Structures are given as C-alpha cells and as structure tokens.
Amino acid sequence: MNRPSPVSPGRTRVPERAAFVPAQPRPAATVRVTEPTDAVDAGRWPDVARLPKARPGRTALARHLVRRALKELSLLAPDVVVDSDAPSPPRLTLHDPDAFYRRIGSDGLIGFGESYMAGEWDSDDLPGVLTRLAAHVDDLVPAPLRRLRSLWVASRPAADLNTPDGARQNVHRHYDLSNELFATFLDPSLTYSSALFPAFPARFASLTDAQHRKIDRLLDLARVGADTRLLEIGTGWGELALRAAARGARVTTLTLSHEQANLARARVRAAGLADRIDVRLCDYRDAEGHYDAVVSVEMIEAVGAEYWPSYFRTLHDALAPGGRIALQSITMGHRQMLHTAATHTWISKYVFPGGLIPSREALDEHSAAAGLRTVADNGYGPHYAETLRLWRERFTARRDDVAALGFDTVFRRMWELYLAYSEAGFRSGYLDVRQILLTEGTPR
Known part of the structure; x- marks a missing residue:
C-alpha cells in the first residue's frame, strides 16, 4: 500500500486508498451495491467486489444454521412479529440472501462483514442486532461443528505479525x-x-x-x-x-x-x-x-x-x-x-x-x-x-x-x-x- 500524503491540521486530502486490503489479483469489473449511486471499487475491495467461489455444501449449511439462528433470536425481517405494545426488536434485512449465505459459507464471519460492506444486508438497529448475536455467540453453532472450527476459518497472515x-x-x-x-x-x-x-x-x-x-x-x-x-x-x-x-x-x-x-x-x-x-x-x-x-x-x-x-x-x-x-x-x-x-x-x-x-x-x-x-x-x-x-x-x-x-x-x-x-x-x-x-x- 502506498504511503498516504501528509496531513496538516485543517487541510483536507483525498486518501490514495480508503483502507488496507490484503494484496490480491484485481478483477477488472466493478460490482454495484445497494446504493445506486456508488459501486464497489474492485481494486480497493477485491473480496467485496466479487463473490467467493461457489461451495454448495457449505452454502447450504450456512443457510440452515444462520437462518435458524436469526429466526430463533427474532432478528430476521420480515419474519419478526412485533407486539404493538412492545418496542420494536432489532431486525436484519437481507437484500441478497444468496450472496449473504454464500459469503458466510465460504468465509464465516469475514464473509458476514464483507456482505454488509457490499450492501447485501442492512439493519434498522445495527448494534442491536450484533449485540443479540454476540450474547448468543456460543449457541449459534452446534458443539460438534464448533470442534471443526479450525477446518472452517482462515489463519492469520504471516505478514500481519508485529515485527x-x-x-x-x-x-x-x-x-x-x-x-x-x-x-x-x-x-x-x-x-x-x-x-x-x-x-x-x-x-x-x-x-x-x-x-x-x-x-x-x-x-x-x-x-x-x-x-x-x-x-x-x-x-x-x-x-x-x-x-x-x-x-x-x-x-x-x-x-x-x-x-x-x-x-x-x-x-x-x-x-x-x-x-x-x-x-x-x-x-x-x-x-x-x-x-x-x-x-x-x-x-x-x-x-x-x-x-x-x-x-x-x-x-x-x-x-x-x-x-x-x-x-x-x-x-x-x-x-x-x-x-x-x-x-x-x-x-x-x-x-x-x-x-x-x-x-x-x-x-x-x-x-x-x-x-x-x-x-x-x-x-x-x-x-x-x-x-x-x-x-x-x-x-x-x-x-x-x-x-x-x-x-x-x-x-x-x-x-x-x-x-x-x-x-x-x-x-x-x-x-x-x-x-x-x-x-x-x-x-x-
């Protein structure tokens, strides 16, 4: 990543890159997100701009587990039933369910975050949804699958080591x-x-x-x-x-x-x-x-x-x-x-x-x-x-x-x-x- 130009107090500059993204091949195309006036820059955000390789078995398992968890926690819109006398619960709205489950099936919580970055899901109360998920994080995946965690998640890149x-x-x-x-x-x-x-x-x-x-x-x-x-x-x-x-x-x-x-x-x-x-x-x-x-x-x-x-x-x-x-x-x-x-x-x-x-x-x-x-x-x-x-x-x-x-x-x-x-x-x-x-x- 190129070094951004210096910043002086009170002076605005446009960053050369908006955030660090691990070096990867650059797809030539851009992918439009939910907001119609903007697009994903595939050079800055390669893993957001493109969907991961299809893995039908993993996608199906992610769809089953994640959808079940969201429904059990009453988070998934439009399945949320609101009692008129109770405050509205936080809701997660899927704009592109297929992409959402495919990303999670491939990359777990990294895919969950990249799906949000891509505009494939939203929430009327983002911290509320995430708080409910965090409070039940140990209950969302069955114990036998938790033991296979090392086969599912990626290891930290050696380049991130704090030498x-x-x-x-x-x-x-x-x-x-x-x-x-x-x-x-x-x-x-x-x-x-x-x-x-x-x-x-x-x-x-x-x-x-x-x-x-x-x-x-x-x-x-x-x-x-x-x-x-x-x-x-x-x-x-x-x-x-x-x-x-x-x-x-x-x-x-x-x-x-x-x-x-x-x-x-x-x-x-x-x-x-x-x-x-x-x-x-x-x-x-x-x-x-x-x-x-x-x-x-x-x-x-x-x-x-x-x-x-x-x-x-x-x-x-x-x-x-x-x-x-x-x-x-x-x-x-x-x-x-x-x-x-x-x-x-x-x-x-x-x-x-x-x-x-x-x-x-x-x-x-x-x-x-x-x-x-x-x-x-x-x-x-x-x-x-x-x-x-x-x-x-x-x-x-x-x-x-x-x-x-x-x-x-x-x-x-x-x-x-x-x-x-x-x-x-x-x-x-x-x-x-x-x-x-x-x-x-x-x-x-």
Missing part, C-alpha cells in the same frame, strides 16, 4: 488513514479510547469531560504530578501527554503513526508545552531511560500475543525504583482469546491488522513473568459501549464529510460496522475494558 517493520505497517494501515477522518467522530480532545462517564444514562454527558475523567484517573493511578518523569507508550493525538504536562510532568511519548505524531506535536506547540513533552516516532521496544511512571492506554491490543513478553519487559525496564504503571486494556474471555488468536477475523483483515485483545489471564501471566505485580484492576465495560455509541452516531451524522475526504461507500459501511460491532461486544459483555495498576514485583 518492528510489521508493526509500523499495521499502525500505518489504521491510524494513518487521515487525521480528519478521526476528527469526524471523536470529541475535540481526539481521544480514541474508552471514556469514563460520571453516571448513566450518559446520553447528555460531555464526551470530552468523560475522556478527561478517564485520563485523570490513569494519571492519578500512576501518581503523575509536578516533575514526574512520565513515559507514555501510544501517543494517540496527544491529549494524555498534554494533561500530564499541565500537572507539571515531563513527558516522553512514543508512537509509530506519522499522522498522529505530526498533529500531536502541533497541539503541544499550540499549548506552549514543547519544553515538557517529547513526541517520538519510536517503537516501544526501542524505549530508553527510566521513569517514575509509565502509562499505556489501549496499546497492548496492537502488540500481538507473540510480543506481549517484550511489551511487559519494556514496561518493567522503563520503571525507576518505586515507579508505577497505569495500563488501560480491552479484554475478552480467555477461551475466546485463544480462538481469536488462531483466526483471521473480519476486524484483523479490515480494521486492526495484527491486533489481538488479551484476556485478564494473559495480562496477569505476562506481567508477572516480567516481574510486575498487579495492585489494582478495575473494569468499566459499559462505559465503552456508551463511548462507541457516541462515536458511531457522530460518524453516521457526518457521512457526507467522510465522503468529502475521499472515503467511498464501502469504507463508510465498513467503519459503521466496525463501530457497531465493537459496541455490541461491550453491551453483550463479550468484551470489557480495564484500568490496571502495576508495580515492580518478583519475577516468576
């Missing part, structure tokens, strides 16, 4: 899409992680205030104050570094994203804090020095299981005596993590190549092996569901602005599905997000 070069490419494919894209749905603080709301319902809460509340809680956990030497692994667009420096800390913050680094540096200069914040384009494995505090917010999900030992060793080795680590991480169940680690998923193909969400057991195991002790561990998953709802609503409300940036219909459907899919994970309890305090302990 130093691979990590740079994986970060580039997501975080370097366009600063303006992220600004369409994030709050003005440009914070791309779970907020912490003061109360529920959060519909009328300030998202920026909730993001600052989350950041301040992490800084408090790490005891960041005047003259604290702070290392941040994963800069984002700089909001945590700015708030830490405003407390008087001296911050070194690391990122692999050129787009984020450029904008974070501009924000630091604008705040008059360039003497207290050093934004480095640097792999976490190359971190140098010792610090009173280390903070890393939702960065471990991009590390990959093969590199969790080196990640936690980096955290440990960066600590000065008596130092503290505040870590924020999304988590999933351990069994689900093991399955996901061995699988090429729709998210890993289109949204976060090389990423893997850890389990709490994995976090405990690898942090302890690196000589770190868990002092506090607090989950607040419902807050992430609300954060994602707000992001999704902002994104869909600004579809025209996203289109003006050069992102096509397939990308916009992909991003809406990504946000709704993630929201459903937290609403169903399949995912959680945790703030963890680590200090130096005794290695195993």
Whole structure:
C-alpha cells in the first residue's frame, strides 16, 4: 500500500486508498451495491467486489444454521412479529440472501462483514442486532461443528505479525488513514479510547469531560504530578501527554503513526508545552531511560500475543525504583482469546491488522513473568459501549464529510460496522475494558 500524503491540521486530502486490503489479483469489473449511486471499487475491495467461489455444501449449511439462528433470536425481517405494545426488536434485512449465505459459507464471519460492506444486508438497529448475536455467540453453532472450527476459518497472515517493520505497517494501515477522518467522530480532545462517564444514562454527558475523567484517573493511578518523569507508550493525538504536562510532568511519548505524531506535536506547540513533552516516532521496544511512571492506554491490543513478553519487559525496564504503571486494556474471555488468536477475523483483515485483545489471564501471566505485580484492576465495560455509541452516531451524522475526504461507500459501511460491532461486544459483555495498576514485583 502506498504511503498516504501528509496531513496538516485543517487541510483536507483525498486518501490514495480508503483502507488496507490484503494484496490480491484485481478483477477488472466493478460490482454495484445497494446504493445506486456508488459501486464497489474492485481494486480497493477485491473480496467485496466479487463473490467467493461457489461451495454448495457449505452454502447450504450456512443457510440452515444462520437462518435458524436469526429466526430463533427474532432478528430476521420480515419474519419478526412485533407486539404493538412492545418496542420494536432489532431486525436484519437481507437484500441478497444468496450472496449473504454464500459469503458466510465460504468465509464465516469475514464473509458476514464483507456482505454488509457490499450492501447485501442492512439493519434498522445495527448494534442491536450484533449485540443479540454476540450474547448468543456460543449457541449459534452446534458443539460438534464448533470442534471443526479450525477446518472452517482462515489463519492469520504471516505478514500481519508485529515485527518492528510489521508493526509500523499495521499502525500505518489504521491510524494513518487521515487525521480528519478521526476528527469526524471523536470529541475535540481526539481521544480514541474508552471514556469514563460520571453516571448513566450518559446520553447528555460531555464526551470530552468523560475522556478527561478517564485520563485523570490513569494519571492519578500512576501518581503523575509536578516533575514526574512520565513515559507514555501510544501517543494517540496527544491529549494524555498534554494533561500530564499541565500537572507539571515531563513527558516522553512514543508512537509509530506519522499522522498522529505530526498533529500531536502541533497541539503541544499550540499549548506552549514543547519544553515538557517529547513526541517520538519510536517503537516501544526501542524505549530508553527510566521513569517514575509509565502509562499505556489501549496499546497492548496492537502488540500481538507473540510480543506481549517484550511489551511487559519494556514496561518493567522503563520503571525507576518505586515507579508505577497505569495500563488501560480491552479484554475478552480467555477461551475466546485463544480462538481469536488462531483466526483471521473480519476486524484483523479490515480494521486492526495484527491486533489481538488479551484476556485478564494473559495480562496477569505476562506481567508477572516480567516481574510486575498487579495492585489494582478495575473494569468499566459499559462505559465503552456508551463511548462507541457516541462515536458511531457522530460518524453516521457526518457521512457526507467522510465522503468529502475521499472515503467511498464501502469504507463508510465498513467503519459503521466496525463501530457497531465493537459496541455490541461491550453491551453483550463479550468484551470489557480495564484500568490496571502495576508495580515492580518478583519475577516468576
């Protein structure tokens, strides 16, 4: 994939490619999707533009299992019967059932996502449908077939491995899409992680205030104050570094994203804090020095299981005596993590190549092996569901602005599905997000 042209704050550019797509032969034709004014660009989206090779047996099995599951969960329109006194249930509407079942029969959940990207199905309540499916994910496929899972799903591509070069490419494919894209749905603080709301319902809460509340809680956990030497692994667009420096800390913050680094540096200069914040384009494995505090917010999900030992060793080795680590991480169940680690998923193909969400057991195991002790561990998953709802609503409300940036219909459907899919994970309890305090302990 070609490197996108640089983005300056306030300047719009049209991306050369709307998203990372694994290199594959390019079909010559384009395929029209549900929206009559747009077509699937077969160069950008080869696996969306063409249907997979017909596999009648797999398609028939997918049709049987998926249709049965959708009907049992009362999700499939027009089969949904609505009680006039009850709220309408979420519904999934199939525009092209044959293509929908064929994709799932061939590629499982990747096919399910690609079918949505192609406009072959829709929903009047996308997160609602996905939440119901996520809550019953272990019941949708009979146990004997679940044991054959490895024969059905694809393995993760070796190219996605987070070697130093691979990590740079994986970060580039997501975080370097366009600063303006992220600004369409994030709050003005440009914070791309779970907020912490003061109360529920959060519909009328300030998202920026909730993001600052989350950041301040992490800084408090790490005891960041005047003259604290702070290392941040994963800069984002700089909001945590700015708030830490405003407390008087001296911050070194690391990122692999050129787009984020450029904008974070501009924000630091604008705040008059360039003497207290050093934004480095640097792999976490190359971190140098010792610090009173280390903070890393939702960065471990991009590390990959093969590199969790080196990640936690980096955290440990960066600590000065008596130092503290505040870590924020999304988590999933351990069994689900093991399955996901061995699988090429729709998210890993289109949204976060090389990423893997850890389990709490994995976090405990690898942090302890690196000589770190868990002092506090607090989950607040419902807050992430609300954060994602707000992001999704902002994104869909600004579809025209996203289109003006050069992102096509397939990308916009992909991003809406990504946000709704993630929201459903937290609403169903399949995912959680945790703030963890680590200090130096005794290695195993």
